[in-house]
Amino acid sequence: MPPVTTDIENEIKETVCDILEVEPDEVTRVSLFKEDHDADSLRAIEILASLERMYGITLDQAELAKMVNLEGIYAVVSAALAAQGR
Numbered sequence: 001m002p003p004v005t006t007d008i009e010n011e012i013k014e015t016v017c018d019i020l021e022v023e024p025d026e027v028t029r030v031s032l033f034k035e036d037h038d039a040d041s042l043r044a045i046e047i048l049a050s051l052e053r054m055y056g057i058t059l060d061q062a063e064l065a066k067m068v069n070l071e072g073i074y075a076v077v078s079a080a081l082a083a084q085g086r
Contacts, residue, residue: 004077004081008055008077009070011054012051012070012073012074013027013070015047015050015051015054016047016070016073019046020033020037020038020043022037027070028069028070029069029071029074030069030071031069031070032068032069033047033068033069041064044064044067047073048061048064048067051073051077055077055080056084057081059076059080063076
């Protein structure tokens with residue numbers, strides 16, 4: 001699967017930081033949303049819904065298990081975009 005572009009990574013990180021109400025320099029590719037940034041399940045669903053709207057994709061809620069950090073989100077979004085031929 002092709003990786004998401006740097007522009008998409010930046011958009012995703014900005015969205016995640018807005019939803020989690022944290023500064024971008026506090027979030028790394030591997031920092032865990034729940035453990036490191038006090039995210040709850042509602043925020044995880046909000047992230048998923050925002051990504052669906054932003055990129056016109058559909059993400060199964062089962063993907064939330066992979067979306068524990070930015071690396072996981074990048075992989076899930078990349079797979080969804082690839083499935084749509086983008």
